[in-house]
Amino acid sequence: MDPEDFKQMAKEAIDYIVDYIESVGNRAVLPNVEPGYLHHIIPKEAPEHPDDWRQIIPDIEEKIMPGITHWNSPMFNAYFPGGYSYPSVIGDLLSSGIGCIGFNWLLSPACTELEVIVLDWLAKMMDLPDFYLASSDGPGGGIIQTSGSEGILVALLIAKHKLTRQILENDPSLDENTIKGKLIAYSCDQSNSCVEKAGLLGSMKTRLLQADNAGRLVASTLLDAITQDKENGLIPCFVVATLGTTGTCAFDDLSEIGPICRREGIWLHVDAAYAGAAFICPEYRYLMKGIELSDSVNMNPHKWLLVNFDCSAFWIKDRRYIQEAFSVDRIYLRDRGECIEKWAPDFRNWEISLGRRFRALKLWFTLRLYGVSGLQDYIRNHISLAKYFETLVRKDTRFEIVSPASMGLVCFRMKGPNMLTSDLLKIILESRKIFVNQGKFGEKNFIRYVICSRIMCKDDVDRGWEIISSHADIIRPKQS
Numbered sequence: 001m002d003p004e005d006f007k008q009m010a011k012e013a014i015d016y017i018v019d020y021i022e023s024v025g026n027r028a029v030l031p032n033v034e035p036g037y038l039h040h041i042i043p044k045e046a047p048e049h050p051d052d053w054r055q056i057i058p059d060i061e062e063k064i065m066p067g068i069t070h071w072n073s074p075m076f077n078a079y080f081p082g083g084y085s086y087p088s089v090i091g092d093l094l095s096s097g098i099g100c101i102g103f104n105w106l107l108s109p110a111c112t113e114l115e116v117i118v119l120d121w122l123a124k125m126m127d128l129p130d131f132y133l134a135s136s137d138g139p140g141g142g143i144i145q146t147s148g149s150e151g152i153l154v155a156l157l158i159a160k161h162k163l164t165r166q167i168l169e170n171d172p173s174l175d176e177n178t179i180k181g182k183l184i185a186y187s188c189d190q191s192n193s194c195v196e197k198a199g200l201l202g203s204m205k206t207r208l209l210q211a212d213n214a215g216r217l218v219a220s221t222l223l224d225a226i227t228q229d230k231e232n233g234l235i236p237c238f239v240v241a242t243l244g245t246t247g248t249c250a251f252d253d254l255s256e257i258g259p260i261c262r263r264e265g266i267w268l269h270v271d272a273a274y275a276g277a278a279f280i281c282p283e284y285r286y287l288m289k290g291i292e293l294s295d296s297v298n299m300n301p302h303k304w305l306l307v308n309f310d311c312s313a314f315w316i317k318d319r320r321y322i323q324e325a326f327s328v329d330r331i332y333l334r335d336r337g338e339c340i341e342k343w344a345p346d347f348r349n350w351e352i353s354l355g356r357r358f359r360a361l362k363l364w365f366t367l368r369l370y371g372v373s374g375l376q377d378y379i380r381n382h383i384s385l386a387k388y389f390e391t392l393v394r395k396d397t398r399f400e401i402v403s404p405a406s407m408g409l410v411c412f413r414m415k416g417p418n419m420l421t422s423d424l425l426k427i428i429l430e431s432r433k434i435f436v437n438q439g440k441f442g443e444k445n446f447i448r449y450v451i452c453s454r455i456m457c458k459d460d461v462d463r464g465w466e467i468i469s470s471h472a473d474i475i476r477p478k479q480s
């Protein structure tokens with residue numbers, strides 16, 4: 001492809017993207033294809049000779065789009081938002097266009113340094129404790145990880161390394177593997193599946209403790225588990241508290257959990273993957289009371305802050321622990337002397353992979369082109385739309401609210417046996433008109449309705465509710 005073809009194809013691709021996004025609400029949100037559909041329409045071999053680029057763009061509409069679930073549709077109301085905005089897309093485009101891989105500072109100083117700076121911006125926007133800022137006097141700082149899952153695994157591995165070292169320093173006669181085999185992690189049974197996965201991948205026993213009636217991890221439950229495990233010879237090492245659980249968007253109380261972790265010398269990681277974005281609005285910061293007792297935090301701009309996947313912010317109170325746990329030396333990786341300057345770290349020592357993209361660009365573009373006030377408006381609008389949806393549900397006596405609207409999430413169900421709600425969900429999904437997903441809390445199955453799309457408005461909520469309630473007529477007609 002020569003530069004002129006590149007320019008033309010890029011223009012066509014941008015036009016296509018804009019047309020797609022601006023009309024995405026007209027498409028059925030869920031695809032109507034059978035598993036393996038693509039295999040029947042894409043050639044079995046790569047072309048022997050170059051294709052003409054003009055043939056490729058039409059293939060997107062004909063072959064790829066039928067197999068796309070439209071995350072940006074106002075009728076996509078499942079999971080949590082997949083961040084998306086034009087500034088972010090342009091940032092990503094430039095990241096690919098520049099094509100640097102910045103695992104060491106020298107491999108593109110701007111790639112590393114912009115990341116340090118924008119994570120400081122973001123930490124300040126959220127009013128995180130000063131110790132998480134590179135600009136503070138302490139050894140804290142932030143990095144963009146690929147995902148929340150990776151951030152939590154990284155935190156677990158650091159906690160494991162730190163505590164093992166500490167125990168060995170106190171008693172060098174102990175066996176390292178024996179210590180590691182006794183370490184144990186805790187979280188709530190409502191925490192995201194990635195917490196359990198981090199335990200699996202990091203080879204640490206993990207207890208998922210029972211939530212209270214509001215879906216939160218309670219201090220007394222944690223304390224009982226710690227006491228019991230210590231009596232059984234285990235060593236409490238790591239706690240993940242969640243601010244905004246995936247199921248019902250519940251908030252663990254850090255001001256209760258934090259002091260326990262401090263007293264017991266346990267690493268406290270805070271997973272605010274989704275709801276952390278709301279802390280850019282001062283009125284929601286009360287939900288993170290106690291955050292000053294944490295050791296690390298993750299929040300996903302790629303969920304609720306309009307940044308395209310992948311962009312997961314991760315902050316650590318003392319970056320020396322991450323460097324101690326993750327540094328591996330090879331002569332070919334050494335391109336300057338010791339690198340510990342807070343504005344110019346070698347990020348390969350902070351993460352699992354070696355290669356890394358210039359992800360800070362899309363975060364930078366999004367923060368600059370929306371501004372803090374633009375992002376606050378966006379968050380507040382989503383929260384008010386969720387409250388509006390809740391009022392619609394409450395008006396229909398066939399339904400009950402399982403947990404009141406929390407951030408952009410509303411959990412509701414049909415009154416009566418779970419089967420009614422499951423049947424309703426099934427026929428809604430078959431219609432492909434709206435995408436909602438299910439949750440379970442205690443004995444109750446429910447439907448999660450989440451305000452996801454950047455372009456959602458009140459009419460879309462009305463339309464969504466109309467689709468849901470008309471399908472409910474099939475299960476249980478409204479009484480006149």
Ligand code: PLP
Nearest residue numbers: 147148149192194244245246273
């Ligand atoms: N934590 C919470 C509360 C989540 O809701 C999710 C995903 O939905 C995650 C962590 C995992 O994030 P990621 O998909 O970036 O790994």
